[in-house]
Amino acid sequence: MNFNMKKYTGNQLNKVKDSMKYSYEEPFVLHIVEQQKYEFVYMAYEEENLVGLIVTWKSKLHPNCLYFRVYGNPSSSQNVELQLIQYVKQNEMLELPLQTSLWETTKKQMELYEQLDLNIIRKTYMPKLDLDQHFQVLD
Numbered sequence: 001m002n003f004n005m006k007k008y009t010g011n012q013l014n015k016v017k018d019s020m021k022y023s024y025e026e027p028f029v030l031h032i033v034e035q036q037k038y039e040f041v042y043m044a045y046e047e048e049n050l051v052g053l054i055v056t057w058k059s060k061l062h063p064n065c066l067y068f069r070v071y072g073n074p075s076s077s078q079n080v081e082l083q084l085i086q087y088v089k090q091n092e093m094l095e096l097p098l099q100t101s102l103w104e105t106t107k108k109q110m111e112l113y114e115q116l117d118l119n120i121i122r123k124t125y126m127p128k129l130d131l132d133q134h135f136q137v138l139d
Helices: 014-020 028-033 078-093 107-115 129-138
Strands: 004-008 040-046 050-057 067-071
Touching: 004 078, 014 028, 014 040, 014 050, 014 107, 014 129, 028 050, 040 107, 050 078
Parallel strands: none
Antiparallel strands: 004 040, 040 050, 050 067
16 A cells, blocks of 8 residues: 655644654654654655654764654554655655664564665663662762
8 A cells, every 4th residue: 555645844743743652762753853853754644544654853973874763553554664764765865874773672663674674783782770779879
């Protein structure tokens, strides 16, 4: 199925919030949209229903890439995330490579990125810290 893709214009914020509720992403992506710090946002519609979106932004930390997050409604029958990324690659003049991050528990997204020939650049391991021990040092 082909979705109807529309560029975000700023007056669909409530629809964007609703679409992102299906994801366990950090709230900073919504903040990027709310504060208009994005490069572009595309929304995918199935009939009149918003079923997915892709948000892109730049970061001073990694200025040589374009960060993105893609969201899809789990009730959508097709792989809307794949079609959103393909749409962006075909319709935007990307001067920087796309880059994202994800948790390894998001198996569906890992498979999607492998299908698009995206490569894992690094894995970051989070330490387990005994906060009580560290706070005792501060006392």
